[in-house]
Amino acid sequence: MTAPESIALELKDLRKSFGKTEIIRGVNLAVRHGERVAVIGPNGAGKSTLFNLISGRFGASSGDVLLNGTSIMGKKPFEINRMGLSRSFQITNIFPKLSVFENLRCSVLWSLGYKYTFFKFLANLDDANARANELLKMVNLEKKHDVLAVNLTYAEQRALEIGITIGGGANVILLDEPTAGMSKSETTRFIALIKQVTEGKTLLTVEHDMGVVFGLADKIAVVVYGEVIAFDTPDAVRANSRVQEAYLGSAVADAQAEGH
Amino acid sequence: MTNHKQNTPFNMGRWVTWGLFALVLVLAPLVFTSGLGLTVLSQMGIAIIACLSYNMLLGQGGMLSFGHAVYSGLGAFLAIHALNAVSSGSLPIPVSAVPLVGGVAGMGFAALLGYVTTRKAGTTFAMITMGMGELVFAMSLMIPEFFGGEGGVSGNRVIGKAFMGITFGPPIQVYYLIAVYTFISVVLMFAFTRTPLGRMLNAVRDNPERVEFVGYNTQRIRYTAFIIAGFFAGISGGLGALNFEIVTAEVVHAARSGAYLLFTFLGGATFFFGPIIGAVLMVLAFVLFSEFTKAWLLYLGLIFLFMVMYAPGGFASLIMMNLRVAAFGKLRQLTGSYLALALTGLVALVGASAMVEMTYHLQLSSSEGPDIKFLWVTLNTTEMQSWLGAAAILAVGGGLFEVARRRFAREWEEIQAFIEKKLNPEEAQ
Numbered sequence: 001m002t003a004p005e006s007i008a009l010e011l012k013d014l015r016k017s018f019g020k021t022e023i024i025r026g027v028n029l030a031v032r033h034g035e036r037v038a039v040i041g042p043n044g045a046g047k048s049t050l051f052n053l054i055s056g057r058f059g060a061s062s063g064d065v066l067l068n069g070t071s072i073m074g075k076k077p078f079e080i081n082r083m084g085l086s087r088s089f090q091i092t093n094i095f096p097k098l099s100v101f102e103n104l105r106c107s108v109l110w111s112l113g114y115k116y117t118f119f120k121f122l123a124n125l126d127d128a129n130a131r132a133n134e135l136l137k138m139v140n141l142e143k144k145h146d147v148l149a150v151n152l153t154y155a156e157q158r159a160l161e162i163g164i165t166i167g168g169g170a171n172v173i174l175l176d177e178p179t180a181g182m183s184k185s186e187t188t189r190f191i192a193l194i195k196q197v198t199e200g201k202t203l204l205t206v207e208h209d210m211g212v213v214f215g216l217a218d219k220i221a222v223v224v225y226g227e228v229i230a231f232d233t234p235d236a237v238r239a240n241s242r243v244q245e246a247y248l249g250s251a252v253a254d255a256q257a258e259g260h
Numbered sequence: 261m262t263n264h265k266q267n268t269p270f271n272m273g274r275w276v277t278w279g280l281f282a283l284v285l286v287l288a289p290l291v292f293t294s295g296l297g298l299t300v301l302s303q304m305g306i307a308i309i310a311c312l313s314y315n316m317l318l319g320q321g322g323m324l325s326f327g328h329a330v331y332s333g334l335g336a337f338l339a340i341h342a343l344n345a346v347s348s349g350s351l352p353i354p355v356s357a358v359p360l361v362g363g364v365a366g367m368g369f370a371a372l373l374g375y376v377t378t379r380k381a382g383t384t385f386a387m388i389t390m391g392m393g394e395l396v397f398a399m400s401l402m403i404p405e406f407f408g409g410e411g412g413v414s415g416n417r418v419i420g421k422a423f424m425g426i427t428f429g430p431p432i433q434v435y436y437l438i439a440v441y442t443f444i445s446v447v448l449m450f451a452f453t454r455t456p457l458g459r460m461l462n463a464v465r466d467n468p469e470r471v472e473f474v475g476y477n478t479q480r481i482r483y484t485a486f487i488i489a490g491f492f493a494g495i496s497g498g499l500g501a502l503n504f505e506i507v508t509a510e511v512v513h514a515a516r517s518g519a520y521l522l523f524t525f526l527g528g529a530t531f532f533f534g535p536i537i538g539a540v541l542m543v544l545a546f547v548l549f550s551e552f553t554k555a556w557l558l559y560l561g562l563i564f565l566f567m568v569m570y571a572p573g574g575f576a577s578l579i580m581m582n583l584r585v586a587a588f589g590k591l592r593q594l595t596g597s598y599l600a601l602a603l604t605g606l607v608a609l610v611g612a613s614a615m616v617e618m619t620y621h622l623q624l625s626s627s628e629g630p631d632i633k634f635l636w637v638t639l640n641t642t643e644m645q646s647w648l649g650a651a652a653i654l655a656v657g658g659g660l661f662e663v664a665r666r667r668f669a670r671e672w673e674e675i676q677a678f679i680e681k682k683l684n685p686e687e688a689q
Contacts, residue, residue, distance in 0.1 A: 094467065095470065121455060167474065
């Protein structure tokens, strides 16, 4: 019954309907530990919805999600997070009126066991402060230690978002379009950062830039109309005629039309 | 040059701040020695605890409660009953511990009612707290055995043997009891803002959804903070019961909850010390300003209106912004503008308040004759002259104020731009 040891995240016939419209139409996917998976697909294919179902933001209509072999269906986001799955958001989702350091410290408190305590001073939590400072370095925001998150530049906010996502030390990381809205050069730098901070972790990321996708991912999952039509290595996906027909061809056409 | 800054909870500056605060509490009754002075000071201490506990919800947790008086008020009722039980000998605790009974009661009711209210946030939370407030006030009329009906419940704090000469008979002794409770409560509530729960409460205020994705249950955070706020509200209620020796149903009334909200906001919800300013203003308004003019609620409403529109951070943020300007050596540059604002504002205020006072006189007490004394002059409310004069003063003052305001706004912008440039030299174009 239990999934093999090496599977970190498994989706079994996952479905989601909004009203009469079925958005996710039976997704099956098994991601191994330490694998980097790029989820690609045209707009409206259901990539973000898929992430929302996995992370507990929405409840699925049917099917099952297994995290390290344990079902997380119907669990609340904070329960799923405690079990080792963390995510970022397509639209920047940080704590705007807290400093950058406080943002990161908030992300590490639960995993270090501080829970709802009000009998300890934050300043004395050496492990939490060390971890928050470490994160600060990892996402290159050391100089912004005391700056309110709302006052950061967009790219810095995206970096902070990644920092918050990895703060709790989750082993499965979902990144929903981490480079959305970034310039080409920012994207390149940012992907290097993502590679670095998710080293050894299982990563699923939604990404539109094909160059980035082929450089970053061990495997690519192609989502079209709420189904995974291919899940394979980048080369195999590139060669897959069904994918070319359904997605890559049109993406190239779109890119040319937009003049990229 | 690393940013490895550790803000330890008790550094030198903080010792000085707390020391000064304690000193003010100790010395205040030596400065304001009159009976009225002591009354006002005692009530300020009580109000400071209430407003700070309210700000745990509003400023720190983003919970707009319309029913905070429920917890201070029920704390007050339990405390006065406890006091009576001490009098009759059925409760063996010292009188000085009676406010703690209020605190525990406030905490208990917060745990009970807050379980429902804190399940939701935002507008829904606000609505439910309002409903709870109405519910408890309605009950206060239905259960006279507990709430004492219209007359309320009275007690007597001078009971038992004097301990080291302390009987709590003289108001000064009650004041110092209140001062001790105030100091400890303020320290504890400040300490709370430095704890993991206190910080996660800020995070819930900023972005509840994200909190769920870093492993925390937002409902549990709100609920726990609500209970703690209920405890301090109850302490404040218990001190009120000891101070007045009578508790009536108005302590749980929506008007009281509204006052907590209004003055916490006026003082400034975004800074820890803001509600302290608010609490001081609240007592001044209720005790002194209300004696001064019948139209005091109107003035209060107008002040609140202008604060919401022009300085939503309250007096605390006004102070902090000016301190920032001063830190960059630019405050002197604004002196002229502030003087102009004050003078023109005062002229406009004189005109406006003359008209307000005349209107109130005509509406409420015209049987006493047409004349009212306003400042140093006597105004005849039935004569056109008085109205035209007041209107003219208002128009001139208002017009000049607008001129001064524009000049001030321009200078203020320049200074802010200057400060931003100093802070972020590399980002300025």
